[in-house]
Amino acid sequence: MEPLTVIACGAIAREIGAVLAANRLQHVTLTCLPAILHNAPQKIVPAVEAAIAAAREQGCQRIFVAYADCGTGGGLDALCLREGVTRIPGPHCYAFFRGxxxxxxxxxxxxxxxxxxxxxxxxxxxxxxxxxxxxxxxxxxxxxxxxxxxxxxxxxxxxxxxxxxxxxxxxxxxxxxxxxxxxxxxxxxxxxxxxxxx
Known part of the structure; x- marks a missing residue:
């Protein structure tokens, strides 16, 4: 299986780790950004953009963003489109945890x-x-x-x-x-x- 890098909000790191372990997704590397970014959502897009660039510098071809919109006002979607990566759908983690x-x-x-x-x-x-x-x-x-x-x-x-x-x-x-x-x-x-x- 081709390796995957997941760039995630630190607030859901524990939950992502549990999902990866339960599904034996050993080819996935998790990179977490500080959860405190939620108190300054204008900083989320630049932080994710830098993490994508860092992952690509390390040779990662497949990247998934484990962030909802999280107050970026569509900025995260624009970044994902520009970078050719996908993210988990939803306005915030409350929505995707609820479904x-x-x-x-x-x-x-x-x-x-x-x-x-x-x-x-x-x-x-x-x-x-x-x-x-x-x-x-x-x-x-x-x-x-x-x-x-x-x-x-x-x-x-x-x-x-x-x-x-x-x-x-x-x-x-x-x-x-x-x-x-x-x-x-x-x-x-x-x-x-x-x-x-x-």
């Missing part, structure tokens, strides 16, 4: 939902609380999250400790809590197809 088709069907409820994944349940303080200074200024919670009605935790794994973290995050934000065990959603078929050259 893009199912996520689109539920569009009306999205405006008042704050989404969590396994990664964000683990890293809420580093990626949300500290950057938005919720730890020092809890009064801004209402300003930032006042239009939300609930936290929906799209769980990749059945982990009681992460469920407790999700509940604690919802309580901290003053929101209702819902957990859906969705697994890896569209990530698995996308990676398997890319690895097979489909």
């Amino acid at each position: 893009n088709a199912q996520f689109a069907e539920e569009a009306e409820e999205h405006l008042t939902t704050f989404w969590l994944t396994d990664f964000l349940a683990r890293q809420f303080d580093a990626f949300v609380a500290k950057p938005f200074k919720l730890d020092r200024h809890p009064e801004v919670v209402g300003m930032l999250f006042g239009h939300y009605e609930r936290v929906v935790y799209l769980a990749q794994t059945d982990d009681a400790a992460l469920d407790r973290r999700g509940r604690a995050i919802a309580a901290r934000l003053g929101l209702a809590y819902e957990r859906r065990l969705v697994g890896y959603g569209d990530l698995t078929p996308a990676l398997v197809a890319a690895a097979a050259g489909a």
Whole structure:
């Protein structure tokens, strides 16, 4: 099987590793970019572009981008088209973990939902609380999250400790809590197809 390089968001590195291992995709090399890029989506496209160039310099002929649009406003799609590579479909990881088709069907409820994944349940303080200074200024919670009605935790794994973290995050934000065990959603078929050259 021809080698494949997957350039991925660091926020889904664990999940990609699990999919690769479960499907014995040993010919796939994973390159992860910093997850914190999500707090500055304008930096995602240049970072992915540099990673593609680096992979090609190392002789990689097949590259798959494991990023959804992630706030790039179509910039990532334009880059992929220009570079002749593909990416996983979807606006963000919440959509492809849920399943893009199912996520689109539920569009009306999205405006008042704050989404969590396994990664964000683990890293809420580093990626949300500290950057938005919720730890020092809890009064801004209402300003930032006042239009939300609930936290929906799209769980990749059945982990009681992460469920407790999700509940604690919802309580901290003053929101209702819902957990859906969705697994890896569209990530698995996308990676398997890319690895097979489909």
